[in-house]
Amino acid sequence: MTVLKPIRLVLLGAPGSGKGTLTSRLLKNVPQLSAISTGDLLRNEIAKKSEIGSVASGYIKKGQLLPDKFMAELVSSELGNRQWLNNKASFLLDGFPRTINQATELDKSLQTHDANINLVVELNVPPEVILQRISNRWVHQPSGRVYNLQYSPPKVPFKDDVTGEPLIQRPDDNPETFKVRLDGYFKQLEPLKEFYQKKGVFDVVSGETSDIVFPKLLEVVEKKFS
Ligand SMILES: Nc1nc2c(ncn2[C@@H]2O[C@H](COP(=O)(O)OP(=O)(O)O)[C@@H](O)[C@H]2O)c(=O)[nH]1
Numbered sequence: 001m002t003v004l005k006p007i008r009l010v011l012l013g014a015p016g017s018g019k020g021t022l023t024s025r026l027l028k029n030v031p032q033l034s035a036i037s038t039g040d041l042l043r044n045e046i047a048k049k050s051e052i053g054s055v056a057s058g059y060i061k062k063g064q065l066l067p068d069k070f071m072a073e074l075v076s077s078e079l080g081n082r083q084w085l086n087n088k089a090s091f092l093l094d095g096f097p098r099t100i101n102q103a104t105e106l107d108k109s110l111q112t113h114d115a116n117i118n119l120v121v122e123l124n125v126p127p128e129v130i131l132q133r134i135s136n137r138w139v140h141q142p143s144g145r146v147y148n149l150q151y152s153p154p155k156v157p158f159k160d161d162v163t164g165e166p167l168i169q170r171p172d173d174n175p176e177t178f179k180v181r182l183d184g185y186f187k188q189l190e191p192l193k194e195f196y197q198k199k200g201v202f203d204v205v206s207g208e209t210s211d212i213v214f215p216k217l218l219e220v221v222e223k224k225f226s
């Protein structure tokens, strides 16, 4: 796909809806695009035993969102580090914003660089479908690569396809914590959708599998940017 103008894309989706899966597929199809996944960012900080990681681990274990100001600062410094705060760069945000306050903070920091979000796509996947996926989710924490014992198993059981390193199950993927996350997502969703609908940048793609959702997502992106 040839990109005619910078893509600044937010993927909205419940935990387990396929944000990580669809992001990696999209990046393969749109080489100009790179992504920030806030979940991966935080897990890497936890693995590094950094200050940020020590703050994050408590919230993540309980399935609670981290404070808006904390996340907004983390993401805007990451955007700066990657030199994306300009009107030429393309990027995808996976897992941010998740609240209306985060969205307004993001808006403030982007508009000063003439780099406003120009597409927000909600991944609309039925919750009951999502719940089945999570028990089979295994991840390669250092890279953020995501596997599923049913849907996309690793070539060697429980080993990352690229590095051969062991896969783990995320501590926040247990049923009770996952329910906290899922409820939290739906609580925040409507104000976020309205915020971006008012800006005329909102779209939604629905489906029960990523194989159904991905072509729809790619079509929305191609229609807008190629
Ligand atoms: N059964 C099934 N699992 C899927 C599908 N798409 C993604 N998954 C798996 O479901 C889990 C959640 O996907 P992920 O991309 O991590 O979602 P995220 O939490 O929104 O980033 C992972 O184990 C994926 O491998 C699908 O269409 N069907």
Ligand SMILES: Nc1ncnc2c1ncn2[C@@H]1O[C@H](COP(=O)(O)OP(=O)(O)O)[C@@H](O)[C@H]1O
Pocket: 014, 015, 016, 019, 038, 039, 040, 042, 059, 060, 063, 064, 065, 066, 067, 071, 094, 095, 096, 097, 098, 102, 172, 181
């Ligand atoms: N934008 C955010 N605001 C607050 N907390 C966040 C944000 N992004 C990630 N987190 C924290 O990291 C956890 C894992 O995020 P993520 O890997 O994106 O989970 P999922 O994709 O399953 O929703 C979240 O449950 C939350 O505790």
